[in-house]
Amino acid sequence: MTAHEEAPDTSAAGREASGVPAPAAAGSGAGANAAAEQPDRSRRGISAWALGGGTEPDARFTLANERTFLAWIRTSLAMVAGGIAVEAFTSELFTPEVRKTVAVLLLLLGLVTGGGSFFRWLNVERAMRREAPLPLPLIAPILAVGGALVAAVLIVFVIWRPA
Amino acid sequence: MHNDPGLQPERTDLAWRRTALTLVTAACIFLRWMPHYGWFVGTLVAASLLVALGIAVTQRRRYHRAASGIGTGAVTASVRSTAAIAGSVVVLAALGIYTVLYLPLQH
Numbered sequence: 001m002t003a004h005e006e007a008p009d010t011s012a013a014g015r016e017a018s019g020v021p022a023p024a025a026a027g028s029g030a031g032a033n034a035a036a037e038q039p040d041r042s043r044r045g046i047s048a049w050a051l052g053g054g055t056e057p058d059a060r061f062t063l064a065n066e067r068t069f070l071a072w073i074r075t076s077l078a079m080v081a082g083g084i085a086v087e088a089f090t091s092e093l094f095t096p097e098v099r100k101t102v103a104v105l106l107l108l109l110g111l112v113t114g115g116g117s118f119f120r121w122l123n124v125e126r127a128m129r130r131e132a133p134l135p136l137p138l139i140a141p142i143l144a145v146g147g148a149l150v151a152a153v154l155i156v157f158v159i160w161r162p163a
Numbered sequence: 164m165h166n167d168p169g170l171q172p173e174r175t176d177l178a179w180r181r182t183a184l185t186l187v188t189a190a191c192i193f194l195r196w197m198p199h200y201g202w203f204v205g206t207l208v209a210a211s212l213l214v215a216l217g218i219a220v221t222q223r224r225r226y227h228r229a230a231s232g233i234g235t236g237a238v239t240a241s242v243r244s245t246a247a248i249a250g251s252v253v254v255l256a257a258l259g260i261y262t263v264l265y266l267p268l269q270h
Contacts, residue, residue: 046243047239047240047241047242047243050242051240051242056236056237056238056239057237058236058237059171059229059233059235059237059238060171060233062232062237062238062239062240063171063172063174063175063229063232063233063238064171065240066175066178066240066241066245067175067178069245069249070178070179070181070182070248071178073182073185073248073249073252074181074182074185076252076256077182077185077186077189077252079256080252080255080256080259081189083256083263084189084192084193084195084259085195087196087263088192088195088196088199089195100263100264104260104263104264107259107260108260110252110256110259111252111253111256111257114249114253114256115250115253117249118246118249118250121249122242122245125240
């Protein structure tokens, strides 16, 4: 997966070249269209409540935000699967304390980034609807620090392990 | 000339399907726990597979929604889909932590 695949094309040139109207122009007209062809009332209710007003952004931005969210979800699922793998496959390599520490750290990392990715997605969607600057991702430093922590535990174990 | 907007729903569709496949992979790794922790892990395997199946079953509708949204210029973000997947990951991770910390090992 490449970085540009997840990123929306925000340039005016890209917008004009593809013939999609700018978000400001799409505003009320596109919003009315989306409402007209959305028969699922309950979802509209939940979405309207969670997204909190504003105007519909360009469809490509909404879809790009969704793909970025899914990339975060897969990252957190990889952490969860990694935590399970450490607990299941490393009983001959690690002492039980190290094994459980690394497994729980990875599972916690998966839990926090998985839950956080939803709020990240929601905040980005809200910002786009208000045409505000995109918020910084809090889950990125969490993932970085958590990954470093797991590596630190393993380094300490490799240095101190009984030969 | 390829028109990029037309491929957006397809890319998003593939992202959802990759996510479903990742859930199947997680379920397979959960299976390795079963000899050590017993039937409780079976519920984790079933839950992961159910979420993956849920994505697969609703994917056609999600794709058509995105495709028609590209046509009109706007898609209303589906809070329910994202909340359901993120919630599932949180629950799976929490059950995993519970298993590692509190379930007795069987030999």
